[in-house]
Amino acid sequence: MTARRAAPLVTSPPPLRRNDYSLSEQESSVSGLFGDFFRQECPSERVRAAEPVGFDRALWDRLAEVGAMAMGVPEEHGGDGASAVELVLVAEQAGRYLAPVPLVEVWCAARLLACTRGGTLLKQQLAAVAAGEYRIAAALGGWTPGERQLVPAGAVVQAVAGVLGDDLILLESPNARPHVPNLASTPLAWWSPTDEQVGSRRLDCQDAQPRALAHDATLEWKLLTAAALTGLAAGALELGVEYARLRKAFGSPIGSYQAVSHALVDVAIAAEGARRLTRKAAWFWQHERAGAPSLVVRAFRYAAQAANQAATVGVHVQGGFGVSLEADAQLFFRRAKGWSAIAGRADDDLRYLADLELDGGAEIGQEGTGDGLQPHPG
Amino acid sequence: MDFSHIPDDAEAMAFRTEVTAFLTEHLTDDIRTQEFTRGVPHHEQFHRALAAKGWVLPDWPLSEGGAGLNPVLCRILADELEAARAPYVTRSTTVMVAEVVRRWGSDDLKAEVLPKVAAGTVRFALGYTEPDGGSDLAAARTRLTRSEHGWTIDGAKMFMTSALDAQFCLLLARSNPTVRKGFTTILAPLDAPGVEIFPLQTLGTEPTNAVFFRGVEVADRYRLGAVDDGWTVVSQPLATEHGDVDEGPGRLEEINAPQGASYVMDMRRLYEHAQRWAAAARPDGTRPIDDLETRLQLGRLATDIEICRNTPGPMARVLASELLIERAAAMLDHVGSRALISYGADGACEYGVFEWSHRFAQATAIYGGTTDVIRNIIAERDLGLPRFARSALMTTEAR
Numbered sequence: 001m002t003a004r005r006a007a008p009l010v011t012s013p014p015p016l017r018r019n020d021y022s023l024s025e026q027e028s029s030v031s032g033l034f035g036d037f038f039r040q041e042c043p044s045e046r047v048r049a050a051e052p053v054g055f056d057r058a059l060w061d062r063l064a065e066v067g068a069m070a071m072g073v074p075e076e077h078g079g080d081g082a083s084a085v086e087l088v089l090v091a092e093q094a095g096r097y098l099a100p101v102p103l104v105e106v107w108c109a110a111r112l113l114a115c116t117r118g119g120t121l122l123k124q125q126l127a128a129v130a131a132g133e134y135r136i137a138a139a140l141g142g143w144t145p146g147e148r149q150l151v152p153a154g155a156v157v158q159a160v161a162g163v164l165g166d167d168l169i170l171l172e173s174p175n176a177r178p179h180v181p182n183l184a185s186t187p188l189a190w191w192s193p194t195d196e197q198v199g200s201r202r203l204d205c206q207d208a209q210p211r212a213l214a215h216d217a218t219l220e221w222k223l224l225t226a227a228a229l230t231g232l233a234a235g236a237l238e239l240g241v242e243y244a245r246l247r248k249a250f251g252s253p254i255g256s257y258q259a260v261s262h263a264l265v266d267v268a269i270a271a272e273g274a275r276r277l278t279r280k281a282a283w284f285w286q287h288e289r290a291g292a293p294s295l296v297v298r299a300f301r302y303a304a305q306a307a308n309q310a311a312t313v314g315v316h317v318q319g320g321f322g323v324s325l326e327a328d329a330q331l332f333f334r335r336a337k338g339w340s341a342i343a344g345r346a347d348d349d350l351r352y353l354a355d356l357e358l359d360g361g362a363e364i365g366q367e368g369t370g371d372g373l374q375p376h377p378g
Numbered sequence: 379m380d381f382s383h384i385p386d387d388a389e390a391m392a393f394r395t396e397v398t399a400f401l402t403e404h405l406t407d408d409i410r411t412q413e414f415t416r417g418v419p420h421h422e423q424f425h426r427a428l429a430a431k432g433w434v435l436p437d438w439p440l441s442e443g444g445a446g447l448n449p450v451l452c453r454i455l456a457d458e459l460e461a462a463r464a465p466y467v468t469r470s471t472t473v474m475v476a477e478v479v480r481r482w483g484s485d486d487l488k489a490e491v492l493p494k495v496a497a498g499t500v501r502f503a504l505g506y507t508e509p510d511g512g513s514d515l516a517a518a519r520t521r522l523t524r525s526e527h528g529w530t531i532d533g534a535k536m537f538m539t540s541a542l543d544a545q546f547c548l549l550l551a552r553s554n555p556t557v558r559k560g561f562t563t564i565l566a567p568l569d570a571p572g573v574e575i576f577p578l579q580t581l582g583t584e585p586t587n588a589v590f591f592r593g594v595e596v597a598d599r600y601r602l603g604a605v606d607d608g609w610t611v612v613s614q615p616l617a618t619e620h621g622d623v624d625e626g627p628g629r630l631e632e633i634n635a636p637q638g639a640s641y642v643m644d645m646r647r648l649y650e651h652a653q654r655w656a657a658a659a660r661p662d663g664t665r666p667i668d669d670l671e672t673r674l675q676l677g678r679l680a681t682d683i684e685i686c687r688n689t690p691g692p693m694a695r696v697l698a699s700e701l702l703i704e705r706a707a708a709m710l711d712h713v714g715s716r717a718l719i720s721y722g723a724d725g726a727c728e729y730g731v732f733e734w735s736h737r738f739a740q741a742t743a744i745y746g747g748t749t750d751v752i753r754n755i756i757a758e759r760d761l762g763l764p765r766f767a768r769s770a771l772m773t774t775e776a777r
Contacts, residue, residue, distance in 0.1 A: 011650055013457030016450065020380040027379075085379065241761050255763035258754070265753045268761055269697050273689035280688060283379045298681045347674065354677035358653070358667060 021276055023089075030082075031089040037066060038097035044328045050100035051185040055156040060101050064132025072107030074114045077126040084220075088227040088282040092275070095231025095339075098331055102135060102153030102187065104224040109136040109161050112217040116168065117204040125159075134158060136170075138217045140343055143193055152221075152342050154189030155179035161203065161217075164193050168203045168210035171195075184338020218343075223285060223296045225339055226278045226303035232339070233271035233303070233310035236332040240264055240314040247318075254317070263313045270306035277302055294356045297349050304340035311336040384450060393451050397458045400431065410463050414721040414734055417584040419467035420501065420543035429498025434469060435476060443496020460643050467584070468501050468540040474615045475502035475548045479565065482602040482611050491546070491565070503540040505547035505566060505589065506612065508533070513751040515550065515612075520591065522551035522562050528598035531566055531591040537745065541575050541587035544568055546600075548615070554606045561608035565600040566591065582738035619746040620755065621695040641698035641742050642686045645705065648735050649679045651728040652709055675712050679705050692756060696749045699742035706735040 023031065041062055050056040063069065071087060073079025082090075087107060094103050110129045113122060113136065128134035137153040139162030151160050159172040175197065177189035193200050205213055241264055244255030254260045281295035311333040315322035322329045343349075386394060404427040412418040428434055431445060437452050438444025447455065459466065476495045479488060494500035511517035520533025531551060538547060546565040554560025568575065572594040578586050603611035656667035656676060666672040682705060686698040709732050710717045721730035743749045757763040 011461045011647065013454075013461040016384045016386075016453060016457070018380045018382055018384060022379065024379075241763065244763060252767050253764045255757070255761075256765060256767040258750070258757075258766055261757035261761070261763045261766065262750070262753045264761060264763065265696075265756045268756065269689060269693040272693060273685055273697065276690070277685060277688040279379060280381055283381050287382070295684070298684050301681060302685050350674045350677040350681075351670065353681060354673035357680050358673065358676065 021279060027085060027089060030086050031093065033066075034068075034090045034093040035096070037063075038093050038099055042097040042099045044098070044331060047098045047100055047331055052181055053155060053179050054100045054184070054186040055102070056100045059099065061132060063101060063103065068103060069106060069110075069132045070130040072103075072110050073126050073130040074111070077114050077123065077130075079110070079126065079130045084223065084282045084285040085279065087224055088279060091224045091227035092231040092234075092278075095228030096235045098232065098235070098335055100185075102137065102156055104221060104228060105137040105153035105157070106135050107224065108217050108221045109138040109157075109159075111220060112138055112161055112168075112213060113170075113203070115205070115208060115213050117206045136161060138162060138214070138221060139191060140218050140221060142211075142214055146194070148190045148192035148195075150180065150188055150342070151191045153187050154191050155187035160191045161214075163210050163214040166210060168205050168213060169193060169200055170203055172199045172201075173197060174199075182338060184335045186335070186338055186342070188342070219293055219296050220285070222300040222343060223278065223281055225343070226274070226281070226296070226300040229300075229303035229307040229336070229339060230271060230275040230278050232332055232336060233267065233274065233306045236307070236310035236314035236329065236336070237264065237267050237271055239329055239332070240267070240310075240317040243318050260317060264317065267306070267310045267313050270302070270309055274299065274303040274306040294353055297353055300340070300343070301346065301349050301353075304336075304346070307332075307336040307340065386454075390450060390454060394454055394458065397455055400427070401458065401462045401464065404428075405462055405464050409465065411721075413463060413465075414583065414730065417580075417582075418465045419540050419584060420469070421465045422543075424465060425469065425501070426498040428469070429496060432496065434498055435473065435496055438496070443493055460640070463647075466640070468503070468543045471504050471540055472501045472544070474618060475504070475546075475565075478548060478563075478602055478611060478615055481614075482563075483565075484599055484601075486599050487565070494545075500546065501540065501544040502565075503538050503544040503547040503568070504615075505535040505538055505549040506616075507536050507538075509536045509588070513748045515616075516559060516609075518550055518552060518561065520549070520551040521555075522549075522553040522564065525595060527595050529562075529564060529596050529601070531564075531572075531594040531596060533591055535589045535591075537578075537586045538575075538589045539584065539586045539745070541568055541589050542577065542585075547589070548602070548612070550608050550612055553608070557606075559609045560606050561612075562605050563602045563608035563611040564596060565602065566594065566596060567600075570594050570596070580741060582741045583734070584738070584741065616747075620692045620752060641695075641702050642683060644735070644738070644742070645679070645683050645686065645698065645702050648702070648706060648709060648731065649676070649683060651731045652676060652679060652713075655713060655728050672712070675708065679709075692752050695746075696743075696752050696756075699739070699749060702735075702742055703739040706732070706739045710736055 041059060046056060046059065067080060068090065070079040071082035071090065073081070075081035091104055094101065106129060110126060114126060116122065125134055129136065135157040136159040137151055137157045139149040139151050139160050142163030143149055145165065149162065154160060154177055156176065159170055161168065161170045171191055171193060177191060180188045180190060182188050191198065241255070244260050244264060245253055247254050278299040281292060281299040284292040284295050314329045315333050318327055318329050321327050404424050409418060409421050409424060432440065432443065433445055433455060435444040436447045436455050440446045472495060476492065479491060491500050506515050506518070508518050508520060510519065520531065520535060523530050531549065533551065535547070541547065546567055549564050549566035550561050551564065552560060553562035567573070568589070572592045574590040576588045578588060580586055653676060656672050657665060659665050682701045686694055686701060689697050713727065713732055716725055716727045717732035719726040719730060720733060723730070754766050758765055
């Protein structure tokens with residue numbers, strides 16, 4: 001038999017990049033300040049008290065006082081124009097303490113709105129967002145004509161932006177939309193452009209494609225939600241580890257049994273990797289937008305997986321107490337899926353990634369920033 | 379944070395050209411195919427050629443036989459060698475032990491062996507694991523007893539990859555039976571009377587060995603570190619093996635674990651072959667890459683690679699090896715029967731890389747400390763969990 005013997009593929013090494021995850025002084029201080037803020041202001045009793053709607057108005061006002069909302073509004077619109085990395089660091093801390101405030105949603109919608117030409121009205125709206133007085137959200141994926149959209153934070157915002165056909169529109173409602181009870185006790189609500197109670201107007205996108213702007217807003221939402229999920233994973237892990245250290249069974253702390261400790265280690269591995277990947281994605285979003293979309297979606301998928309793994313193990317480690325509603329573990333558990341699954345089907349994310357990777361950016365990818373989206377180099 | 383691209387400057391470009399030209403000349407297809415047919419931890423001619431360039435110890439100064447390369451050039455060399463699949467197992471243990479000799483060896487010993495390491499004529503293997511101990515290194519029973527010429531070694535070391543290609547091993551042996559960690563480390567000759575080496579074939583084609591020492595004499599100058607302080611000496615190379623290395627600004631490694639990094643390369647290789655397989659037309663003209671299920675499979679693999687690249691230290695070691703195991707098995711399921719055909723056989727697809735990867739992946743979660751042992755370390759050190767429950771006998775001993 002003379003099957004041709006050949007050598008396997010020789011590949012090119014990946015492009016050489018720096019690989020520095022350290023935070024700048026400014027970034028460390030933002031992370032530290034908001035970590036302290038949420039730890040003090042948002043104990044789990046407050047998370048429980050905000051259920052089932054999942055909105056704490058007083059906490060929101062305190063956040064406005066310390067300038068959190070203004071971080072999401074660009075400087076030219078009267079905000080502080082924080083970087084994507086800084087927003088990610090704050091979102092991590094909000095997620096760590098399960099803060100019942102629509103910070104991520106309002107930031108993303110404000111950044112989307114800031115890309116449109118809206119004259120005085122827009123200026124007023126964004127100033128009100130920065131002050132914490134006006135809350136808006138983005139409808140992820142937009143509306144198909146005739147259909148309504150389940151909008152994250154939809155029950156506690158006055159307006160929702162999203163695409164309808166080829167337009168970017170802003171829906172405004174004088175009255176709060178009815179809350180839709182859900183797994184995670186988040187303020188979900190249905191919004192529909194054809195709803196008679198809702199006003200609708202088209203936003204002027206200047207030279208940009210409305211769908212591209214909305215796509216970027218969805219990616220930003222995924223980036224910041226990934227950050228919140230990595231915070232959630234860290235919080236659930238901390239609870240689980242604390243319990244495993246103190247709880248004794250069969251004569252020893254249960255954390256000394258590898259069946260328990262190794263499950264927690266796997267959570268730690270996922271939580272740490274997801275946190276780094278999310279921060280790296282934020283860096284790319286800020287500095288190398290062309291390489292960012294695949295990293296953002298990978299970070300979102302991994303953070304969602306890490307959060308659910310952390311919350312599941314967190315419940316299991318506590319045994320019967322873990323499934324009792326008195327345990328904080330359940331608060332983490334319900335939000336792990338509740339925060340992530342609202343973005344749509346996980347398989348759609350994988351398909352989007354495959355398209356980016358294999359075709360160099362098909363379909364949605366080509367709608368991106370217009371500078372030729374490429375999969376993440378290397 | 380900084381993940382910016384480091385474009386090759388004139389020096390780097392010239393160096394990359396030099397490395398690729400070197401590889402074209404010295405890394406023959408024959409060497410690379412041996413990895414599939416019989417495993418190639420070491421290739422004498424190739425290693426000597428590397429040494430002639432100073433590339434066995436590339437970051438060591440020229441005066442010590444290295445190439446004095448800066449971190450960027452070192453990284454380029456490592457990347458190009460990895461991408462080309464140059465033999466690396468013996469080289470990596472050699473470098474690891476050379477660092478130990480440099481730090482702990484006497485001046486005499488350094489003068490004797492380090493120039494030969496740089497010249498490629500001396501290589502090192504690791505002699506920690508024993509037949510009864512596995513990853514529990516502190517259970518080692520190989521004895522080191524004082525003799526008239528220095529020391530006598532009696533015992534057995536297991537899974538000593540490279541033993542047939544190395545002149546010495548870094549031996550961890552019991553010099554003091556009264557305390558649990560009464561070990562001394564010494565460079566043990568592998569060609570001395572009383573040493574017997576038995577090759578073992580492994581699932582992943584990579585050969586390894588069992589090594590027996592019966593009254594092997596070794597001079598005291600081969601000792602590394604103080605008597606009974608061997609545990610301190612091996613702590614650094616062990617940490618390196620576990621992927622536990624310093625992190626700091628300016629790091630260039632894509633992943634912060636030497637072992638994890640090489641498994642990411644293995645995963646990347648699996649991915650590249652899977653992409654090629656998926657892009658090739660089937661007899662009916664369709665291509666797997668046009669099927670949604672294949673796209674999702676490739677999307678998952680690419681995501682796993684990215685995930686591993688962002689996981690630090692020993693955590694990456696656990697994750698990368700176990701994801702490699704999982705994905706290699708998944709690819710066999712996905713590609714189907716032809717993925718089972720071995721390299722060189724009729725109908726093999728992608729050089730048999732799928733069935734090879736499935737076999738090869740298993741050991742990556744074992745050597746250098748099993749992933750279970752690494753999890754123990756992470757649990758205790760990073761999570762602050764209590765030490766894992768040991769047997770009643772062991773928990774009473776001071777460990």
